[in-house]
Structures are given as structure tokens and as C-alpha cells.
Amino acid sequence: MALDHGDPGDAPSVPPPLADIADTTRPSAAEEARTLVASTNIGTLASLTPDGDPWASFITYGLLDGSPVLCVSHMAEHGRNLAGNPRASIAVVTPNAEADPLASARITLAGHVEKPSEAEYAAARQAHLDGVPAAKYYVDYGDFSLWVLRVERVRWVGGYGRMDSASAEAYAAASPDPVIPKAAGAIDHLNNDHRDSLLAMAQTLGGFPDTTEVTCTGADRYGLDLRVTTPRGVAYTRAGYASPINSIDELRSATVELARRARAAH
Amino acid sequence: MALDHGDPGDAPSVPPPLADIADTTRPSAAEEARTLVASTNIGTLASLTPDGDPWASFITYGLLDGSPVLCVSHMAEHGRNLAGNPRASIAVVTPNAEADPLASARITLAGHVEKPSEAEYAAARQAHLDGVPAAKYYVDYGDFSLWVLRVERVRWVGGYGRMDSASAEAYAAASPDPVIPKAAGAIDHLNNDHRDSLLAMAQTLGGFPDTTEVTCTGADRYGLDLRVTTPRGVAYTRAGYASPINSIDELRSATVELARRARAAH
Numbered sequence: 146m147a148l149d150h151g152d153p154g155d156a157p158s159v160p161p162p163l164a165d166i167a168d169t170t171r172p173s174a175a176e177e178a179r180t181l182v183a184s185t186n187i188g189t190l191a192s193l194t195p196d197g198d199p200w201a202s203f204i205t206y207g208l209l210d211g212s213p214v215l216c217v218s219h220m221a222e223h224g225r226n227l228a229g230n231p232r233a234s235i236a237v238v239t240p241n242a243e244a245d246p247l248a249s250a251r252i253t254l255a256g257h258v259e260k261p262s263e264a265e266y267a268a269a270r271q272a273h274l275d276g277v278p279a280a281k282y283y284v285d286y287g288d289f290s291l292w293v294l295r296v297e298r299v300r301w302v303g304g305y306g307r308m309d310s311a312s313a314e315a316y317a318a319a320s321p322d323p324v325i326p327k328a329a330g331a332i333d334h335l336n337n338d339h340r341d342s343l344l345a346m347a348q349t350l351g352g353f354p355d356t357t358e359v360t361c362t363g364a365d366r367y368g369l370d371l372r373v374t375t376p377r378g379v380a381y382t383r384a385g386y387a388s389p390i391n392s393i394d395e396l397r398s399a400t401v402e403l404a405r406r407a408r409a410a411h
Numbered sequence: 412m413a414l415d416h417g418d419p420g421d422a423p424s425v426p427p428p429l430a431d432i433a434d435t436t437r438p439s440a441a442e443e444a445r446t447l448v449a450s451t452n453i454g455t456l457a458s459l460t461p462d463g464d465p466w467a468s469f470i471t472y473g474l475l476d477g478s479p480v481l482c483v484s485h486m487a488e489h490g491r492n493l494a495g496n497p498r499a500s501i502a503v504v505t506p507n508a509e510a511d512p513l514a515s516a517r518i519t520l521a522g523h524v525e526k527p528s529e530a531e532y533a534a535a536r537q538a539h540l541d542g543v544p545a546a547k548y549y550v551d552y553g554d555f556s557l558w559v560l561r562v563e564r565v566r567w568v569g570g571y572g573r574m575d576s577a578s579a580e581a582y583a584a585a586s587p588d589p590v591i592p593k594a595a596g597a598i599d600h601l602n603n604d605h606r607d608s609l610l611a612m613a614q615t616l617g618g619f620p621d622t623t624e625v626t627c628t629g630a631d632r633y634g635l636d637l638r639v640t641t642p643r644g645v646a647y648t649r650a651g652y653a654s655p656i657n658s659i660d661e662l663r664s665a666t667v668e669l670a671r672r673a674r675a676a677h
Binding site for chain 1: 454455458465471499512513515
């Protein structure tokens with residue numbers, strides 16, 4: 146994971162952990178991308194005009210595995226663009242924008258579009274309809290075509306300083322995180338009712354023994370994101386479950402185990 | 412105003428008015444575009460990679476008159492793209508997406524980017540900061556540049572079947588509508604407390620004497636958008652003020668005058 150640039154301006158510098166973080170495993174860029182693209186049905190297409198100029202336009206999509214399936218009219222500018230040149234990319238932004246928009250997660254999926262083959266047409270059509278139910282009104286119109294974006298390259302930006310690329314292979318092999326889209330209630334519960342457990346996690350497993358305050362800022366299949374306040378400043382760390390979980394239903398027992406392990410290490 | 416395609420699928424067909432609509436004036440595509448671009452600070456940039464491929468990426472912007480001002484890092488892919496080729500476009504979607512995303516208004520502003528000249532640098536920098544306050548942390552970093560999109564062509568889509576283009580000149584000459592962004596409360600008030608007045612407007616000024624139900628769906632500097640239900644089906648019409656208004660404070664007296672005129676015509 147590379148930094149595109151340094152800390153923003155006069156923001157305070159981030160203190161390092163004082164001990165090893167027990168488990169830093171978190172979703173890969175490919176997993177983050179698969180999760181983000183599955184979280185909404187709207188994005189922005191970049192296509193090429195007949196002059197080779199880049200054309201940004203709003204689109205809706207469904208997903209055939211991780212490949213966006215578009216349904217656009219030949220009479221619309223981006224429909225003509227795709228028919229003229231298949232090079233394309235799609236940007237998707239996390240639906241719940243932060244107050245600071247550059248803190249939002251977003252991805253670019255780049256590649257080329259193809260009309261679905263005869264063998265995959267029915268699945269591509271259904272994938273679009275599953276993602277965009279209103280498409281039932283026009284999906285079979287003669288002036289509309291389905292296009293599948295064959296993803297060749299993925300760029301993920303998780304917010305300030307969190308960014309990475311993923312290959313087509315990694316993107317295809319990854320699956321959307323089953324916990325992230327459903328974790329909001331559990332995160333609130335942890336922050337409201339289990340501050341002591343989060344504090345123990347940050348102080349032991351998280352590598353920040355001088356943590357004075359802690360907030361859980363995210364949960365995924367591998368563990369919890371923690372924002373810790375220390376006398377040295379604010380930092381982010383992780384608390385990893387004993388093993389990855391496969392559904393939101395497993396989150397409670399995974400965090401109970403985390404809390405027990407963190408207290409035992411105190 | 413052209414239709415890109417016909418009525419969506421099995422949606423009911425739209426009945427025509429039975430009398431002239433007194434005043435069909437509504438914001439032009441250029442005005443709609445200026446209003447939409449001023450309503451948010453986030454969009455998607457389409458730029459060109461070194462291979463000439465289209466690259467869609469999330470951006471934030473401020474506005475120098477109607478020209479988006481970006482602040483991007485040379486180390487980010489889109490920053491390198493703009494430095495390599497100035498051709499660019501930006502898509503902006505209305506922030507409050509409808510349940511059916513294709514019913515949302517959106518625009519594409521296409522042209523090329525330039526670094527602001529020395530004479531306009533301070534204004535461009537301030538425009539970006541006004542639009543994106545968090546940019547204060549990085550706007551003066553050495554790896555960030557300001558870019559002004561010189562708009563050459565505008566494409567506006569207002570939802571299903573409402574779409575138009577605007578020239579660079581029309582876009583530059585237009586101004587954001589002063590009523591649209593602040594009208595939600597007044598529209599609720601009209602719909603909740605003045606149904607009889609809206610009904611009179613639809614039946615007389617709106618050209619649908621057989622209106623049985625009506626909802627105000629929008630208000631701008633020129634008049635009200637009305638959705639009318641008739642025994643023949645659902646349609647949309649307008650009720651235009653006696654003269655354009657310049658602020659939300661004038662909306663009440665303009666609609667009182669509209670109601671009086673509609674009742675007099677009964």
C-alpha cells in the first residue's frame with residue numbers, strides 16, 4: 146500500500162504504535178473494491194468521444210460477479226461512445242459521503258466493454274435488472290444495449306493515505322466483504338456499551354498501551370478498525386478476530402472472543 | 412429539447428394538455444447546469460491515461476464563476492493524466508438521488524483544463540477553498556496543482572425524457588437558479604396547505620382542466636412544476652409567475668399572485 150502524498154497540511158502527525166499490532170490483516174484492495182462496487186448501483190462512466198476526448202456520464206449498473214453490466218441507449222452520447230470505442234472505466238464512490246468528501250472510499254474499474262455473448266446474455270440481463278429494477282421499462286427496447294465492463298485494472302482509494310491497486314485476477318478472485326455493509330448497528334453498540342473492551346483491545350492487541358480513548362470506526366470479516374487517542378496524538382489500529390468470519394451473525398461472538406483475549410493480555 | 416428515446420417500456424402514456432399552458436418558461440439547460448454544479452462540491456472527472464484510455468475518478472471542486480476548479484496531486488493518477496493531456500470532462504449528479512436513479516438530474520461539463528494564470532490564481536485558489544474547506548490542508552502543497560476546467564460543451568439530463576445541450580457561451584452567461592436549492596420547504600407547504608390553489612393552477616393556467624389531483628414537484632425562478640392526475644393519466648405541466656423572481660423570499664408573493672390569477676380564470 147503506497148501513499149500518494151504526505152499527511153495533509155498542518156494536520157497533527159500520527160504517533161506510531163509502541164508495541165506490535167497483533168494482527169494487521171484487513172480487506173485487500175480487491176476485496177474493498179468488490180465490497181464498494183456491490184454497495185450501490187450508480188457510478189460514473191468515462192468513455193471516449195469520436196474525437197478521443199474523455200466523456201464522464203452518470204450510469205446505473207448491476208453486477209455479473211464483479212463486472213458492471215450497463216444498459217444504455219444508442220441515442221445517448223455515452224451509448225454512441227461505447228459503440229465507437231470499447232475503452233471505458235467506471236468510478237464508484239461510497240454512498241455515505243463523509244463531511245470531508247476526500248475521506249470517502251472510492252474506486253476506478255478500468256478496462257473495456259463488450260456486449261454479452263449469447264451464452265451470458267440472460268445472466269447479464271438479469272444482473273442488470275437485479276441492480277436496477279427500474280430498467281424493466283427499457284432493458285428490452287431496441288435502442289438499448291447491455292454492455293459488460295471487462296475489468297483490467299482496479300484503483301482503490303480508502304480515504305486520506307489509504308490507497309492501492311488490484312489486478313484483474315485479484316479483483317475477479319475476491320468477494321465482497323459480508324460484514325462491512327451490515328456493521329453500522331454493531332459498531333454503534335460497541336462504541337456505546339463496550340468502551341472498556343475496546344480500550345483493552347487498543348491497549349494490548351492494538352499496540353497502543355497508552356490509549357486513553359478509543360472509537361471503533363469499522364468492522365469487516367477480519368477484525369475491527371480502531372481510532373485511538375493517546376497523549377502522543379490520534380492514530381488508527383486494528384484488532385483482528387481469532388479467524389475471519391463469514392457473516393454479520395458471527396460478529397458478536399468474534400468480538401466477545403476479542404475482548405476476552407485483550408483482557409487476558411492486560 | 413430532444414428526446415433520446417421513447418417512453419420507458421410499459422409505463423402509461425402521457426396525456427396531452429386540453430388547453431394552452433399559459434407560460435411554459437422554465438430554466439434553460441444552461442441554467443439547470445449552473446444550478447446543479449453549484450449544488451454540490453463532488454463530481455467525477457474523466458481524463459486520459461498516457462495510453463489515451465478514459466479514466467474516471469472522484470474529485471472535489473470549487474467554482475470560479477461556472478468553471479470547476481480542481482486541486483489534485485501530481486502523484487495521483489488523474490493528476491498525472493491532466494498534466495499529460497488537458498482534455499477532460501466532469502459529471503455531476505444531483506445530490507438527492509431518487510429511488511429510481513435515472514430520474515435524477517445530472518450534467519457533463521466537457522472541455523480542457525488549464526492551470527490558472529497568475530492573474531486568476533488567487534481567485535481560483537479561493538474558489539476551491541470555498542467549495543472544499545478541507546483543501547486548506549493540502550492546497551499549498553508542492554505536489555498539488557489547481558486546474559480550471561474551461562467548459563466548451565454542456566450536456567444536461569433532467570431525468571427521463573428531459574435533456575438538452577448548452578454551448579459554452581450559454582453556460583457562461585447563465586446563473587444558478589436562486590430558488591431551486593431553497594424551495595423544498597415552500598413546496599411542502601404548497602402541497603400540504605394549498606391543494607385547492609394548486610388545483611386551480613393546473614386546471615386553468617396549466618392546461619389540464621380535467622385535473623383531479625395535483626402535486627407541486629418543483630419551484631424555480633420562473634414558476635412551479637406540477638404533476639397532474641387526470642382521468643386520462645398522469646402528466647406534468649407548469650404554472651409560471653407573473654414575472655421571474657430573484658430570491659426565495661419572493662416565492663410566497665409570486666405563488667399568491669399565481670393562485671389569485673388561476674382562480675380568476677376559473
